[in-house]
């Protein structure tokens with residue numbers, strides 16, 4: 001039997017589509033094995049590929065649509081996981097610090113200009129922590145030293161997505 005290259009490709013693609021989980025699992029195992037033999041295997045190349053991939057506007061749109069849909073579908077599950085994460089013992093101090101900061105800004109919202117520290121926007125503001133002090137005095141110092149400040153939703157996400165920070169201009 002002669003298999004045309006094209007039809008073979010198509011068949012492979014179809015199989016991958018229908019067996020996505022399996023395909024991803026094989027791919028991961030294959031890469032892991034290669035990497036065990038050679039720790040630098042494809043690392044640079046992979047990083048470059050990822051960067052290109054995540055910069056593509058179509059891909060970004062697709063991912064964001066998918067994520068929105070996923071969030072709507074699994075809202076309860078995600079919220080529960082988030083709560084669990086916030087209450088892990090290792091995050092206890094961070095939460096204490098967030099509490100102190102929230103209470104402070106509720107009381108003195110004008111202590112610093114109410115605008116995004118990066119883009120000066122005024123919509124969907126959140127508080128960003130570079131540090132997590134656990135006393136009020138330290139918190140006030142941190143705010144004065146611009147270690148705790150307002151960021152808009154979009155700038156806040158960008159700053160926490162350090163891996164993709166190439167797209168983030170300060």
Ligand SMILES: [Zn+2]
Nearest residue numbers: 116119152155
């Ligand atoms: Zn902003």
